[in-house]
Structures are given as structure tokens and as C-alpha cells.
Amino acid sequence: MRKITIALALAFFASSTSAETIEQRVAPCLGCHGEHGQSIIDVTPSLGAQRAPYVLIQLFMFREKLRTFEPMNEMAKALSDDDLRAFSDFIAKFPKPVPPDDAGDPARMARAKALATQFRCNSCHRPDFSGGDNVPRIANQREDYLAKTLAEYKDNSRHGYDGTMADVMGSVSPEQIADLAYFLARLR
Numbered sequence: 001m002r003k004i005t006i007a008l009a010l011a012f013f014a015s016s017t018s019a020e021t022i023e024q025r026v027a028p029c030l031g032c033h034g035e036h037g038q039s040i041i042d043v044t045p046s047l048g049a050q051r052a053p054y055v056l057i058q059l060f061m062f063r064e065k066l067r068t069f070e071p072m073n074e075m076a077k078a079l080s081d082d083d084l085r086a087f088s089d090f091i092a093k094f095p096k097p098v099p100p101d102d103a104g105d106p107a108r109m110a111r112a113k114a115l116a117t118q119f120r121c122n123s124c125h126r127p128d129f130s131g132g133d134n135v136p137r138i139a140n141q142r143e144d145y146l147a148k149t150l151a152e153y154k155d156n157s158r159h160g161y162d163g164t165m166a167d168v169m170g171s172v173s174p175e176q177i178a179d180l181a182y183f184l185a186r187l188r
Contacts, residue, residue, distance in 0.1 A: 022090045025083075028075070029091075037094030045145045049096035053133040056088040057161060067159070096130075097140040104186040112183030115176050119168055129184060134161075139187045146181035 029047075033039050037048035047055070061067035063076035063084065079087070103109075116122060116129075121138075125131055129139035138146065152158030154169040154177065172180070 022086050026090055037091060038097045039142055043144050043148050046097040046141055047091050048094040049137050050091060051131055051133055052088040052092035054131060054136050055091045056084055057134055059084045059087060099140045099186050099188060104182060108179060109183055112179040115180055119172060129187060138184050141184060143181045143185035146184055147177055150177045
């Protein structure tokens with residue numbers, strides 16, 4: 001199902017690159033990343049409330065294949081610098097994602113909150129995990145996407161524009177990654 005959705009979004013995006021409005025041009029993105037930027041597709045990030053500078057960097061990295069995920073590389077390859085800025089500014093206006101209805105196990109939430117402090121996640125991502133200019137919002141991100149991304153930073157299969165996350169994740173265990181993803185997805 002995910003491959004079909006991605007294929008349809010790519011086809012729609014290819015046919016809409018000359019669309020008149022940014023809303024029309026962003027519409028294919030919402031096929032995977034969800035209406036208003038809240039993803040409902042497994043391991044696909046929610047874009048809601050991401051800051052424009054962070055989105056701009058990510059789109060640039062996809063366009064230049066500094067970050068590889070074929071559907072995103074394909075969608076970004078034809079975007080000009082002005083397009084990247086327009087998409088980033090538009091996406092930054094999406095509302096923040098809504099946490100799952102499940103508020104989480106209190107003991108696990110407390111344990112993970114302590115881990116977030118121990119590993120200083122709140123230093124770059126802010127105390128409320130809303131992110132900064134070039135740092136992503138991780139509060140209320142999809143749990144599966146957070147776990148995947150943190151594991152990729154740990155095994156060095158995902159590279160950011162600097163080595164900070166790889167350094168931080170080096171000593172984090174797989175169990176701790178699962179707890180951090182659980183906690184961050186359920187922040188209230």
C-alpha cells in the first residue's frame with residue numbers, strides 16, 4: 001500500500017510542477033505526509049510545525065542526494081532554490097501534530113523523560129522538543145519514524161548536515177531508542 005501511495009504521489013507531483021499555486025504544488029506531498037502535515041503512513045514523518053529553515057535544509061539535502069530516499073530525491077530534483085524556499089515556508093505553517101490518544105505508560109514516560117535529559121535532547125530540540133531554526137520538531141512525531149531515525153543515526157546509515165546526532169546516539173541502546181520514541185510521540 002505504501003509503495004502505491006508513493007507512486008501515485010510521484011506521478012501527481014510530476015504532472016503538477018507547473019501548477020499555479022503553492023497549495024496545488026504541495027498537494028502531492030500531503031499524499032504521504034498527511035493532510036495538514038500529520039502523517040498516517042507508517043514510518044513517514046509528520047511535517048506539521050517544522051520550522052522553515054529545517055525544512056529548507058532537508059529539501060535541499062534530498063535534491064542534492066545528500067540524504068537518500070528515492071521518492072523524496074525524485075520529487076525534489078526538479079525544485080529550484082526558490083521552490084525550496086516556497087515549499088519550506090508553506091510547510092512551516094502546518095499545525096503541530098496531534099499526539100496519539102494513548103497518553104502512555106507513566107513509568108515508561110518518566111524513564112524516557114530522564115533519558116531525554118541524560119542525552120541532552122532538550123538542549124538542541126528545546127525543552128518542549130519543538131525544535132529550532134535548523135533543528136527538527138520531534139514532539140508528537142510518529143513513534144515508528146522516530147525509532148527508525150534514531151536507529152539510523154546510531155548505526156550511521158543516516159547523516160545529518162553535521163555529526164551531532166551520530167555522536168549523541170553512539171551510546172544509546174536500542175531499548176532506550178524505543179523508549180525515547182515512545183515518549184516523544186506522546187508529549188502533551
